[in-house]
Amino acid sequence: MTQEKIIKVSNGYFMLFMLLLLIAASIFSLVNSAIAFFIPLVIFTIIIIPGFFLVNPNTSKVILLFGKYIGTVKENGFYWANPFYKKRGISLRASNFDSERVKVNDKLGNPIMISTILVWKVKDTFKAAFDVDNYENFVRVQSDAAVRKLASLYPYDNFEDDGQAEEITLRASVNEVSEALEQELSERLDMAGIEVLEARIGYLAYAQEIANAMLKRQQATAIIAARHKIVEGAVSMVEMAIDKLGKHNIVELDEERKAAMVSNLMVVLCSDKDTTPIVNTGTLNH
Known part of the structure; x- marks a missing residue:
């Protein structure tokens, strides 16, 4: 036998009733001094008792007879089987x-x-x-x-x-x-x-020996990713500002002033601290 085999065994309640009859018969024989009947009845009673067993819900009993696998009882209930069977319980619960x-x-x-x-x-x-x-x-x-x-x-x-x-x-x-x-x-x-x-x-x-270093590495990666997004947004905002100024003829900027404007806007937009404004009360050349 190399695989599981589900078997059914005798009803335990019927065998319990038979056991009670044997006990009653043994007592009756003893009272009436019928020793010839009393001794066999006692022997049968002793042999029958080990055959009773319970199978609780979500449990099973693996049945062996002198080292040979007989089968497995999975249905819960009260049973009786060959008294020489060895019964090993195995839980089926999660x-x-x-x-x-x-x-x-x-x-x-x-x-x-x-x-x-x-x-x-x-x-x-x-x-x-x-x-x-x-x-x-x-x-x-x-x-x-x-x-x-x-x-x-x-x-x-x-x-x-x-x-x-x-x-x-x-x-x-x-x-x-x-x-x-x-x-x-x-x-x-x-x-x-x-x-x-x-x-x-x-x-x-x-692991503890590299946890601090890896935390710093994760933080650095997060900072770089955030800075990357900030720079992308700043570049698009500067580009939009220059295009709007030129489109609406608000002010004419040569390449040098455009470069200065781009530099100032990038500093303001990308800085992680509040910038201090400087008010120019002169001309554009100052």
């Missing part, structure tokens, strides 16, 4: 696993701290019971291995000075990274009969 934060290197070689949150459940009791030594520990170890592999496939973030920007990053591409993590975990845990319901990054940050 379980959460929050892995430890591990330090790994991303695709660019930067050390990062990362952890994963996994929601899983057993879908094949045979694989969970016999194909791996301890399926719960197997889930923990494989989750750790999967998140380490995932972190090495993608960079933490993109920077404009990296040359070639990555389409998928650990920080920005949440959906894509989660799908890749689910697929990786599903492949690893399938041999243990585990179904991955959800997998996603639970914690993500640069």
Whole structure:
């Protein structure tokens, strides 16, 4: 037997009724000194009792007979089976696993701290019971291995000075990274009969030794991007001002005065501090 087999066993309430009859018959035999009947009845009673077992909702019982797999009982209820059967309980409920934060290197070689949150459940009791030594520990170890592999496939973030920007990053591409993590975990845990319901990054940050440097780098990148937008806006405003002045013949400016005007406007528009105005009360030549 190399795959899960669902079986049905005897109703426990019927066998409980039979057990009560045996107990009553044993007492009756003892009272009437019928030892020849009493001893066999007691032996049958003792043999029957271990056969009773319960299957709670979203749990299962894996049945073995002298090392041979008989089947799995998944339907909840009160049952009786061969007293020599060995019954191993396996939960079918969904379980959460929050892995430890591990330090790994991303695709660019930067050390990062990362952890994963996994929601899983057993879908094949045979694989969970016999194909791996301890399926719960197997889930923990494989989750750790999967998140380490995932972190090495993608960079933490993109920077404009990296040359070639990555389409998928650990920080920005949440959906894509989660799908890749689910697929990786599903492949690893399938041999243990585990179904991955959800997998996603639970914690993500640069390692402590480079966190301050990367924060400064992010701030510098943000400042450069903001300055770039400011300069673009300032250039368009200066261009519009010169065109309006020339179009409406408000004032005629030679190339030297245009250059001075452009310089002054760029300083005013691009400065990160308030400018101090200077009022010229003379002529344009002063």
